[in-house]
Amino acid sequence: MRPGLREAAPEDAAAIETLLVDAFGGDEEAALVRRLRKARLVEVELVAGAPEGPCHGHVLLSHLDVVADQRRIRAVALAPLAVAEAERRQGLGAALVAAALARSEAEAVFVLGDPAYYCRFGFSARPCAPFEAPFRPPHFMALALAPGALNARSGRVTYPPAFGL
Ligand SMILES: CC(C)(COP(=O)(O)OP(=O)(O)OC[C@H]1O[C@@H](n2cnc3c(N)ncnc32)[C@H](O)[C@@H]1OP(=O)(O)O)[C@@H](O)C(=O)NCCC(=O)NCCS
Incomplete structure (x- = not known):
C-alpha cells in the first residue's frame, strides 16, 4: 500500500466526515458511510493521512447482494471515494482505489461514477x-x-437499505 494509506479506525470518523462533506458539498455521503458502518456492511475502509490529523482521502467497499445466473457471488460496492481538494491530481484517488481492490475478497465490484x-x-x-x-x-x-x-x-444487484434507494 502507498505510504500514508491505512485502514480507517473508529477515531478517524470525524476527520472522514469533514473530508466527505467538503468533497461532496453536503452530508449525503457521510450519512451513507455512517449507515454502512451501523449495518456492519463495510468490507474495506481506507484513509490517507496521519491519525489525529486531517483525512486527505477515503475509500469504502461495502457488501452487496448480487446473484449471477442463480448463484450468489461475493460482491461489493465502491462508494464513496473522496480526496481533499488540495491533494487531488497526485494519484491519491487511484492509490486508494488500487489498495482497496487489492484488499477486497470480493469476486466483483460495482460502482456508480464517472x-x-x-x-x-x-x-x-x-x-x-x-x-x-x-x-x-x-x-x-x-x-x-x-x-x-x-x-x-441474467442476474440481480440489490443495494442494501443503507443506500436509501
Ligand atoms: C474523484 C477524485 C476522488 C479523484 O481524486 P484524485 O486524487 O485527484 O485522483 P487521481 O490523482 O488518481 O486522478 C486524477 C485524474 O482523474 C481525473 N478526474 C478526477 N475526477 C474525475 C471525474 N469525475 N471524471 C473524470 N476524470 C476525473 C482528473 O482530471 C485527473 O486526470 P489527470 O490524471 O489526467 O490529471 C477527487 O477528484 C474527488 O474527491 N472528487 C470529489 C468527490 C467525487 O466526485 N468522488 C467520486 C465519486 S464517483
Whole structure:
C-alpha cells in the first residue's frame, strides 16, 4: 500500500466526515458511510493521512447482494471515494482505489461514477448489462476481480437499505 494509506479506525470518523462533506458539498455521503458502518456492511475502509490529523482521502467497499445466473457471488460496492481538494491530481484517488481492490475478497465490484475516471481501473458498463439493478450504464459499472465472476445470462444487484434507494 502507498505510504500514508491505512485502514480507517473508529477515531478517524470525524476527520472522514469533514473530508466527505467538503468533497461532496453536503452530508449525503457521510450519512451513507455512517449507515454502512451501523449495518456492519463495510468490507474495506481506507484513509490517507496521519491519525489525529486531517483525512486527505477515503475509500469504502461495502457488501452487496448480487446473484449471477442463480448463484450468489461475493460482491461489493465502491462508494464513496473522496480526496481533499488540495491533494487531488497526485494519484491519491487511484492509490486508494488500487489498495482497496487489492484488499477486497470480493469476486466483483460495482460502482456508480464517472466512466472517464473509473475505466482506468478496469471498470466498465458492459458486465452490468445482464443484471437487474437500480442504476443503468454508462455510470453504473463493474469489475470482476475473479475471472468470469460476472459472466452471466441474467442476474440481480440489490443495494442494501443503507443506500436509501
Ligand atoms: C474523484 C477524485 C476522488 C479523484 O481524486 P484524485 O486524487 O485527484 O485522483 P487521481 O490523482 O488518481 O486522478 C486524477 C485524474 O482523474 C481525473 N478526474 C478526477 N475526477 C474525475 C471525474 N469525475 N471524471 C473524470 N476524470 C476525473 C482528473 O482530471 C485527473 O486526470 P489527470 O490524471 O489526467 O490529471 C477527487 O477528484 C474527488 O474527491 N472528487 C470529489 C468527490 C467525487 O466526485 N468522488 C467520486 C465519486 S464517483
